[in-house]
Amino acid sequence: xxxxxxxxxxxxxxxxxxxxxxxxxxxxxxxxxxxxxxxxxxxxxxxxxxxxxxxxxxxxxxxxxxxxxxxxxxxxxxxxxxxxxxxxxxxxxxxxxxxxxxxxxxxxxxxxxxxxxxxxxxxxxxxxxxxxxxxxxxxxxxxxxxxxxxxxxxxxxxxxxxxxxxxxxxxxxxxxxxxxxxxxxxxxxxxxxxxxxxxxxxxxxxxxxxxxxxxxxxxxxxxxxxxxxxxxxxxxxxxxxxxxxxxxxxxxxxxxxxxxxxxxxxxxxxxxxxxxxxxxxxxxxxxxxxxxxxxxxxxxxxxxxxxxxxxxxxxxxxxxxxxxxxxxxxxxxxxxxxxxxxxxxxxxxxxxxxxxxxxxxxxxxxxxxxxxxxxxxxxxxxxxxxxxxxxxxxxxxxxxxxxxxxxxxxxxxxxxxxxxxxxxxxxxxxxxxxxxxxxxxxxxxxxxxxxxxxxxxxxxxxxxxxxxxxxxxxxxxxxxxxxxxxxxxxxxxxxxxxxxxxxxxxxxxxxxxxxxxxxxxxxxxxxxxxxxxxxxxxxxxxxxxxxxxxxxxxxxxxxxxxxxxxxxxxxxxxxxxxxxxxxxxxxxxxxxxxxxxxxxxxxxxxxxxxxxxxxxxxxxxxxxxxxxxxxxxxxxxxxxxxxxxxxxxxxxxxxxxxxxxxxxxxxxxxxxxxxxxxxxxxxxxxxxxxxxxxxxxxxxxxxxxxxxxxxx
Numbered sequence: 001x002x003x004x005x006x007x008x009x010x011x012x013x014x015x016x017x018x019x020x021x022x023x024x025x026x027x028x029x030x031x032x033x034x035x036x037x038x039x040x041x042x043x044x045x046x047x048x049x050x051x052x053x054x055x056x057x058x059x060x061x062x063x064x065x066x067x068x069x070x071x072x073x074x075x076x077x078x079x080x081x082x083x084x085x086x087x088x089x090x091x092x093x094x095x096x097x098x099x100x101x102x103x104x105x106x107x108x109x110x111x112x113x114x115x116x117x118x119x120x121x122x123x124x125x126x127x128x129x130x131x132x133x134x135x136x137x138x139x140x141x142x143x144x145x146x147x148x149x150x151x152x153x154x155x156x157x158x159x160x161x162x163x164x165x166x167x168x169x170x171x172x173x174x175x176x177x178x179x180x181x182x183x184x185x186x187x188x189x190x191x192x193x194x195x196x197x198x199x200x201x202x203x204x205x206x207x208x209x210x211x212x213x214x215x216x217x218x219x220x221x222x223x224x225x226x227x228x229x230x231x232x233x234x235x236x237x238x239x240x241x242x243x244x245x246x247x248x249x250x251x252x253x254x255x256x257x258x259x260x261x262x263x264x265x266x267x268x269x270x271x272x273x274x275x276x277x278x279x280x281x282x283x284x285x286x287x288x289x290x291x292x293x294x295x296x297x298x299x300x301x302x303x304x305x306x307x308x309x310x311x312x313x314x315x316x317x318x319x320x321x322x323x324x325x326x327x328x329x330x331x332x333x334x335x336x337x338x339x340x341x342x343x344x345x346x347x348x349x350x351x352x353x354x355x356x357x358x359x360x361x362x363x364x365x366x367x368x369x370x371x372x373x374x375x376x377x378x379x380x381x382x383x384x385x386x387x388x389x390x391x392x393x394x395x396x397x398x399x400x401x402x403x404x405x406x407x408x409x410x411x412x413x414x415x416x417x418x419x420x421x422x423x424x425x426x427x428x429x430x431x432x433x434x435x436x437x438x439x440x441x442x443x444x445x446x447x448x449x450x451x452x453x454x455x456x457x458x459x460x461x462x463x464x465x466x467x468x469x470x471x472x473x474x475x476x477x478x479x480x481x482x483x484x485x486x487x488x489x490x491x492x493x494x495x496x497x498x499x500x501x502x503x504x505x506x507x508x509x510x511x512x513x514x515x516x517x518x519x520x521x522x523x524x525x526x527x528x529x530x531x532x533x534x535x536x537x538x539x540x541x542x543x544x545x546x547x548x549x550x551x552x553x554x555x556x557x558x559x560x561x562x563x564x565x566x567x568x569x570x571x572x573x574x575x576x577x578x579x580x581x582x583x584x585x586x587x588x589x590x591x592x593x594x595x596x597x598x599x600x601x602x603x604x605x606x607x608x609x610x611x612x613x614x615x616x617x618x619x620x621x622x623x624x625x626x627x628x629x630x631x632x633x634x635x636x637x638x639x640x641x642x643x644x645x646x647x648x649x650x651x652x653x654x655x656x657x658x659x660x661x662x663x664x665x666x667x668x669x670x671x672x673x674x675x676x677x678x679x680x681x682x683x684x685x686x687x688x689x690x691x692x693x694x695x696x697x698x699x700x701x702x703x704x705x706x707x708x709x710x711x712x
Contacts, residue, residue: 004075011070018062022053055700061693065686072682091127092199093190095183096120099206100167101136101174102574102627105335108236109207114164116205116231121160126153129190129198132163135179135206137172137575137603145190171335171604172575173624176206177216180228180643187223200226207233208633211626217641228643230635241282241303242336242628243328244270245571245620248343249312263314265343271328272628275306282330284313289323289340289591289607301328315343323590323607323618336628340607340620344570347379347563348401354386354414355407365407365431365538368546372555378567379559403562404428406444407537409436415443423527427562432498433537441500441533445524449503453518465493465543469515477511477521477532480557481550489550494520494543497536508533532558564615573624577601580619585612 003009053059096117104110117132124130132143142163151159180202187200200223206212208230249268271282282301287294296316303309313326324341331337351373357364366383373381379401386404404418406428422428422444430441435452442450468489473482481487499518502508512521514535522533538546545551560566565582572580578601586597590607602608602621610619639645 001076001078003071004077006074008073008075009070011073012067014070015063015066018059018066019053022055022059058693058696058700061689061696065689065693068682068686068689072679072686075679076682077676077678090199091129092124092201093129093187094120094124094201094203095131095133095186097176097179097183097202097204097206098132098134098142098164099136099174099176099204099212100134100169101212102169102171102335102623103174103207103209103211103630104169106207106235106237106240106333106630109233110169112233113205116203116233117164118157118160120203122157124156130156131183131186131190132160133179133182133186134167134170135175136170139175139179139182142167145186170574171623173573173626174206174209174212175216175575176204176212177214177220180204180217181220184220184222187226198225202226202228203231204228205231205233207235207630208635209627209629210631210633211624211629212633213626214633214637214641217638217643220642222642222644226644228638228645230638230645232632232635235630237332238276238630239274239331240333240336240628240630241271241273241280241328241331242625243284243326243339244272244625244628245339245622246270246310247571261317264317264319265315267313267315267326267339267341268310269313269326269339270308270310270625271301271303272308273303273305274630280330282328284311285327285329286313286315286319287325287327288320289325290320292325295319295324315341323620336623338605339622340605342570342607342618342620344378344567345617346377347567349379349381349559349563350402351381351383351405351559352386352402353383353405353407354410355405356387357407363537363539363541364433365405365546368538368551369405369555372546372552373559376556379563381559401563402426403559406430406437406440407433409434409440410443412443415440419444419446419526422529422531425528427529427558428531429558430531430533431537432500432533432535433542435498437498438500441522441531444526444531445508445533446526447503447506447508447524449506451501453499453501465495466497466520467493467515468512468520469517470513472511475509475511475523476561477523477554477558480553486550492544492548492550494536494545496542499535500533530562564613570617570619571622572619573622574603574605575624577621580610581612583612585610587611590618 098113098117100110100113104113121130129145130143130148131141131145134140134142143160147159148156183202190200191198246268249266269284271284273282282303284299284301285294286296296314296319299311299313301309301311315324321343326339326341328337351369353366353369355364355366357366359366359370361367370383373383402421404421404426406418410418418426418428428444430437430444432438432441432452438450438452442448471478471481471487471489473479473487481489494514497514497520499514499520500522502510502519502522508522508524510519510522512519514520518535520535522535524531524533536542536545540547557566568580568582570580584599586599587602588597588609588611589595589602590609597609597611605621605623608619608621609616635645
């Protein structure tokens with residue numbers, strides 16, 4: 001037994017007070033009064049060798065009370081350490097993180113992980129709290145604190161076994177930093193239901209592969225009285241080779257013989273092999289994803305241990321147009337040996353030009369439009385004249401999207417037909433190359449009161465010109481130039497601008513103005529479509545716009561907007577499918593017959609039908625490339641990030657008011673006394689004895705006050 005404030009033990013000297021009080025006999029128990037006593041003076045009580053203690057039990061009770069008070073204020077504690085998992089001792093708040101990422105699919109890892117969690121749960125005491133998280137595609141709570149506490153103590157181990165028996169590793173990445181951060185937040189919730197001094201323990205069960213994400217642990221505030229234990233698992237087979245997607249290659253493979261048609265496309269992939277892997281033959285083979293039929297010839301890969309190689313895989317001309325699967329054979333761990341290939345279908349748009357202008361006429365927009373869109377990959381623009389019946393029939397048969405370029409006044413019939421397409425979602429661009437074009441623009445917009453008005457021109461040299469003086473860079477038409485590096489339009493002169501005057505009731509949005517504040521670019525919503533009005537002709541005779549570096553990017557943005565926005569990738573990794581969508585979307589497994597659409601993103605690799613905004617397209621979801629990096633993660637990295645391994649908090653995250661932790665295996669006197677709190681029991685006992693002493697004294701006083709019976 002030791003004392004934190006032993007100087008309070010000097011209070012034991014106060015025990016002498018009750019002893020002296022009981023030795024002094026102030027009055028006799030029985031008194032007999034007679035007449036002669038009035039002539040005698042009363043003498044005070046005095047001690048003598050013959051004095052006897054009155055009421056020894058009451059004296060012992062009072063001495064014990066004084067001793068308990070002195071010992072309580074001295075704050076006693078036992079020098080023996082309190083074990084972390086002592087039965088009936090300080091309760092624990094235990095959080096376990098189970099890594100169920102794709103790399104945990106390697107042989108031998110998952111059974112060992114389940115056994116670790118089961119053994120941990122079995123070692124907990126009745127008063128301990130327990131929460132189990134799984135870390136893969138996000139952090140999933142497998143066993144909550146409420147579920148653990150509501151389960152009978154004898155059934156808790158069975159609860160853990162039942163939860164883990166029905167679970168297999170996922171296909172996502174390893175977000176250990178997110179899982180550990182969630183565990184720290186869980187401790188705060190546990191503290192509300194238990195003593196704040198409860199031992200906080202975090203156990204992470206993982207293979208701790210180098211592809212795991214731990215960067216988010218930097219600067220994480222760790223609470224006091226916590227400990228992190230890392231349970232690293234070792235696979236049965238430490239070797240692995242993986243396949244990673246790089247994209248579709250723009251390279252053209254040489255044709256071996258003249259009889260072999262060129263490939264449809266070329267896939268670019270990376271083959272990686274872990275260090276220490278025994279030499280084995282690796283081979284790439286292409287398959288039809290729907291029938292699993294092998295396509296083309298296999299491709300042998302020679303790769304040393306710890307190396308990586310980029311391979312170009314041609315898609316044969318006879319390959320189906322649907323999804324494909326590329327498989328890597330010769331590896332004992334198949335979890336990362338397949339890639340799903342989806343060739344994005346190019347979006348096509350038919351550019352319909354309204355105007356009797358020749359394709360080689362430098363004075364009109366057709367000449368510059370045809371050359372600006374030549375060779376585009378997405379969208380693929382096919383130019384046609386509105387008056388050419390042959391191209392019109394072909395475009396209608398192919399179902400191409402139409403974008404109207406109006407460079408001549410239209411009659412009522414054409415305006416009505418074009419407005420029908422606009423209402424259904426079409427786009428049109430009207431060039432005000434003549435004051436008469438203002439009436440056509442107003443008719444397509446469905447508004448009245450539009451009038452032609454020429455902007456004021458400032459003299460510059462020998463030729464007057466206008467500039468774009470005010471541009472709304474938040475509008476989609478000019479959003480690509482919002483960056484200050486690209487927002488300067490001052491060098492683009494317009495020598496033949498044509499502005500207009502809009503009525504106050506117009507719904508048109510002025511996107512850009514000339515330097516005299518007159519409208520230069522206007523957009524009007526017509527049903528689900530748009531009409532864009534440009535104030536002038538597109539030619540070198542009308543200005544410098546068609547020869548500027550901003551002309552083609554502006555057209556690209558405009559035409560992409562008409563087909564649903566900028567081109568989006570069709571390949572993503574598990575856990576990163578958000579990059580495939582821009583809003584609400586539905587997913588369906590494309591290779592599973594009758595699979596329903598769901599609102600949740602896929603959590604395993606494969607080919608999916610993605611429906612968004614009324615359009616459906618095929619996308620491929622791959623195993624995260626980082627999961628192929630199975631080299632062991634250095635445990636020193638956790639200590640450098642400030643993780644309190646074995647209860648030791650790194651210096652990078654120690655708070656200023658946090659007392660330093662004692663060396664492992666020892667406890668300071670303050671910590672031991674704070675955990676045991678024996679003084680509380682001493683004071684409670686002293687208070688109870690004090691109440692008993694009061695009752696005892698009252699009873700004795702009542703007996704002494706009863707008068708003796710008179711003598712006969």
